[in-house]
Amino acid sequence: MKHGDVITISQVAAKLPGFMAGLPSMLKGLRVGNATDLSKPMGLGRCVEQATEENPNGFAILYDDTALTYTQFNAWANRIAHYLVSIGIQKGDTVVVMLENRPELLATVTACAKIGAVSALVNTSQRGKVLVHSINLVKPRIAIVGEELAEAYSEVESELVISPDQKYYWADQDTLKDAGSAPEGWVNLAETTGTQPENNLPQTQQVFAEDACFYIYTSGTTGMPKAVVFNHGRYMKAYGNFGYSAVRLTPSDRMYICLPFYHATAMAVCWGSILAGSAALVLSRKFSASRFWDEINQHQATAFGYVGELCRYLMDQPVRPSDRNNKVRIIVGNGLRPSIWRGFKDRFGIEKVMEFYASSEGNIGFTNVMNFDNTVGLSPLPYAIVRYDKENERPVRDSKGRMIKVKKGEAGLLIGKITPKSPFHGYTDPEKTKQCIFEDVFQKGDAWFNTGDLMRDMGFKHAQFVDRLGDTFRWKGENVSTTEVERICDSIESVSETVVYGVEIPNTNGRAGMASMRLECDHTQFDFSMFLKELNKELPHYAIPVFLRVSSGMETTGTFKHKKAPLKEDGFNLAKVADPVYVCLPKADTYVQLTDELQAEIEAGKYRY
Known part of the structure; x- marks a missing residue:
């Protein structure tokens, strides 16, 4: 994080006159809202x-x-x-x-x-x-x-x-x-x-x-x-x-x-x-x-x-x-x-x-009312940014089972406290609603909404968005459900098992979809044109994986969950990936095998994603 992105007291002081001028409108907005x-x-x-x-x-x-x-x-x-x-x-x-x-x-x-x-x-x-x-x-x-x-x-x-x-x-x-x-x-x-x-x-x-x-x-x-x-x-x-x-x-x-x-x-x-x-x-x-x-x-x-x-x-x-x-x-x-x-x-x-x-389902929101650079602003609602274990994909808890807030300048998982003034209305499916709630976070009996987002504490109640976590990533301004893309991929002929995750392409926003797949045939015999055609029938364009990694097996945890962290870390970098990697170039009707030269061209921005 750049030093200039940590908000200082002098920066806040410089913004106060403009902030105070707009205070009557802000108060009206709070009353109305x-x-x-x-x-x-x-x-x-x-x-x-x-x-x-x-x-x-x-x-x-x-x-x-x-x-x-x-x-x-x-x-x-x-x-x-x-x-x-x-x-x-x-x-x-x-x-x-x-x-x-x-x-x-x-x-x-x-x-x-x-x-x-x-x-x-x-x-x-x-x-x-x-x-x-x-x-x-x-x-x-x-x-x-x-x-x-x-x-x-x-x-x-x-x-x-x-x-x-x-x-x-x-x-x-x-x-x-x-x-x-x-x-x-x-x-x-x-x-x-x-x-x-x-x-x-x-x-x-x-x-x-x-x-x-x-x-x-x-x-x-x-x-x-x-x-x-x-x-x-x-x-x-x-x-x-x-x-x-x-x-x-x-x-x-x-x-x-x-x-x-x-x-x-x-x-x-x-x-x-x-x-x-x-x-x-x-x-x-x-x-x-x-x-x-x-x-x-x-x-x-x-x-x-x-x-x-x-x-x-x-x-x-x-x-x-x-x-x-x-x-x-x-x-x-x-x-x-x-x-x-x-x-x-x-x-x-x-x-x-x-x-x-903000999120469609969430119970907290931030707004950049003070017009700082590089921040989502501040929130009037109770929230916390807590330490997060990316490897095991869960918040860190101390010896008493409580979550730990990050320090100023550090990134962690954003959670929103569920209160009468900041309720979590949830989904139409009660079970899905329950899965998004953390309990006993800082004290016994409290409840917090899991946003699934990494945020950085900038100080003075301001935060900076860092990344999406877990089984969802954001691409083309849309949230992509990895489990849904996996289900569609697995239903296609000759595909045995799929793990989907998001990877970064330089000079783009969000993360592009990548699928690590185990095939029932050699990758040279797989019909990638047919595969892409089937994906287009069932998925919106932004959810279709840009990259495919053809793997011989999938690494799992002790509870048989796929380990996505190493896959995300490898991305489509052929220096790290020994498996064959394929890419769907913009407006193409099939996937082609990635080469060192093609990787360099993608990273240099030759292809517009």
């Missing part, structure tokens, strides 16, 4: 209605050539909500929502929130068995699907718990101008909702903090995707703590978001900040490094949401004289690495990096 009155109506639907009251003629959404004021957007969401009520959708019912980033997605989620229905925000990359699992897990009443994902839905429809006559369709176009046509068997939502009432619904006044707002799917630490309950009270935490306390947008601001809205970063943190400021959401379908700044400037955005991988891709673009010619004053997101932090700010003229740390 930590309301204790569980009988008070609140939630996403109310947030949209309040922004409409405060800025009725201001832009709510800008997307391509579509520009919707708050009045127009709220009326649209109301029409959808009234229709959902007319077909029997009630508070607590689950609605599968499968759309890419476009206004129809946000209008649908808002409509569900207004009547207390729960949106299951399926990852748009999911296919096959994983998609079936994610949908059936939450026992939905209906599915609302965009044209862009209708084929993926139809491929697995026969395995779903949803009735065949309960699927609703948004054409992939501006459906407010042209409803389009739906395939046979689908209900066209643009047609059926067009004549519905536009008034706010009374049901919105019956939505409270503990009512579920949406499900976010996460790989968690093991197994198939889990559906994390994101309730309306938690949405208000993002709305208050980020919107008022940290980001502090105004009605004249415009925040550009190209992150997927099936993640909480976009749906809760970014959109919550926008709604709190009655600002405009500039929506992009997908991230494009080459178009990013052109779209920012086209819509005169003053802020944007990010993940670390996005920032790295932008840094990899050729330097342009116009790099600083933008109106962006603040960015909000997570995963910006210290190695590019200051360079990114300087190159693009960014004043404030509102880095934060």
Whole structure:
């Protein structure tokens, strides 16, 4: 850790004037985000209605050539909500929502929130068995699907718990101008909702903090995707703590978001900040490094949401004289690495990096409200960073069985204390919830949430993200479940056993997937093209292993768990690995055997991952 990344008292003193100036907004955010009155109506639907009251003629959404004021957007969401009520959708019912980033997605989620229905925000990359699992897990009443994902839905429809006559369709176009046509068997939502009432619904006044707002799917630490309950009270935490306390947008601001809205970063943190400021959401379908700044400037955005991988891709673009010619004053997101932090700010003229740390299922969060470099900020909630044994993949405990906090400047496992003010709502599966809780950590009877993340104590309640641990790693801004990738690999012909883990590629964010495999044939006889084709059928692109290590056997512990630490240490370094190693190069349709020359080219950045 660089000495400059340990926060000193003089650095804190220099930040205090700006911190104190924003204190009234921070206090308001804490009040809004930590309301204790569980009988008070609140939630996403109310947030949209309040922004409409405060800025009725201001832009709510800008997307391509579509520009919707708050009045127009709220009326649209109301029409959808009234229709959902007319077909029997009630508070607590689950609605599968499968759309890419476009206004129809946000209008649908808002409509569900207004009547207390729960949106299951399926990852748009999911296919096959994983998609079936994610949908059936939450026992939905209906599915609302965009044209862009209708084929993926139809491929697995026969395995779903949803009735065949309960699927609703948004054409992939501006459906407010042209409803389009739906395939046979689908209900066209643009047609059926067009004549519905536009008034706010009374049901919105019956939505409270503990009512579920949406499900976010996460790989968690093991197994198939889990559906994390994101309730309306938690949405208000993002709305208050980020919107008022940290980001502090105004009605004249415009925040550009190209992150997927099936993640909480976009749906809760970014959109919550926008709604709190009655600002405009500039929506992009997908991230494009080459178009990013052109779209920012086209819509005169003053802020944007990010993940670390996005920032790295932008840094990899050729330097342009116009790099600083933008109106962006603040960015909000997570995963910006210290190695590019200051360079990114300087190159693009960014004043404030509102880095934060949170997880869809976690009970603590950090926010960089003091605008230090290279930190996720500070947390008002009780947490600890404890010593961790990487070899045995567990926290270190002393002779009394208690965990040990790290010293300033040291890294360890981040855990969050479970209290009434920082509860752990858990997963839909109680057993999975239990697995993520440590007990008797510092005293008998206490309970702490295991984040699965290594963090460094920077001092003054600030922390720095270091890495993911255990059976999950992060790649392309997504959490990858190693056990799920292992299961898919093991099901493919001629694969006997698989161990999956993440490895670092120089100048990339996160860890790329690598699989150590035992084959039933010689590696020269194995069909790597077929293997990759099968993986593409079952896994999202970011979960497909970049490297394959063909091993003759797997080293295990005394309890027969695979020893991943040595595999992670070896990585794809041929100087350490005697086994044959294969690599899938960007956009390739097969794996090729890694050579010393190819390894050197990958490490030098010749291939863009």
